[in-house]
Amino acid sequence: xxxxxxxxxxxxxxxxxxxxxxxxxxxxxxxxxxxxxxxxxxxxxxxxxxxxxxxxxxxxxxxxxxxxxxxxxxxxxxxxxxxxxxxxxxxxxxxxxxxxxxxxxxxxxxxxxxxxxxxxxxxxxxxxxxxxxxxxxxxxxxxxxxxxxxxxxxxxxxxxxxxxxxxxxxxxxxxxx
Numbered sequence: 001x002x003x004x005x006x007x008x009x010x011x012x013x014x015x016x017x018x019x020x021x022x023x024x025x026x027x028x029x030x031x032x033x034x035x036x037x038x039x040x041x042x043x044x045x046x047x048x049x050x051x052x053x054x055x056x057x058x059x060x061x062x063x064x065x066x067x068x069x070x071x072x073x074x075x076x077x078x079x080x081x082x083x084x085x086x087x088x089x090x091x092x093x094x095x096x097x098x099x100x101x102x103x104x105x106x107x108x109x110x111x112x113x114x115x116x117x118x119x120x121x122x123x124x125x126x127x128x129x130x131x132x133x134x135x136x137x138x139x140x141x142x143x144x145x146x147x148x149x150x151x152x153x154x155x156x157x158x159x160x161x162x163x164x165x166x167x168x169x170x171x172x173x174x175x176x177x
Contacts, residue, residue: 005039020046050082060090065099067151077115078125088129091171099167135168
């Protein structure tokens with residue numbers, strides 16, 4: 001998230017996590033003075049995706065999710081209705097949700113792996129949440145590496161030892177309301 005704040009200093013970049021301590025170090029780093037690594041355009045919010053703060057609903061041009069787990073993963077695959085609604089609610093008209101997901105046989109999530117492989121199912125499920133599926137494809141090593149995610153490194157996703165899928169959804173103007 002800090003990399004996004006640094007790359008786009010005129011944009012407000014919001015990190016959302018249900019577990020506050022996961023964001024503590026990034027929040028401390030962002031609070032530094034602008035010169036030595038601070039990012040005054042970074043904001044951290046402790047909230048679950050199922051119940052995002054009303055102040056964020058309908059405001060995001062871009063929602064980025066890297067290597068989700070639990071309800072957020074199920075929500076991105078439209079398998080958890082509340083998490084899907086929460087994720088979709090953040091986007092404004094024409095807003096885009098980009099995600100990199102990784103499910104391996106060892107994870108014991110066969111039902112979710114089947115959903116990732118079923119474009120038709122995802123299109124229908126997200127259409128019900130007024131989002132259009134733009135992309136569903138294997139992520140490139142460069143895309144995985146560009147996340148700067150320590151989780152990606154732990155999963156060895158960038159090396160190709162674990163499959164990573166890129167999912168891109170968009171709320172169209174005609175679907176807002």
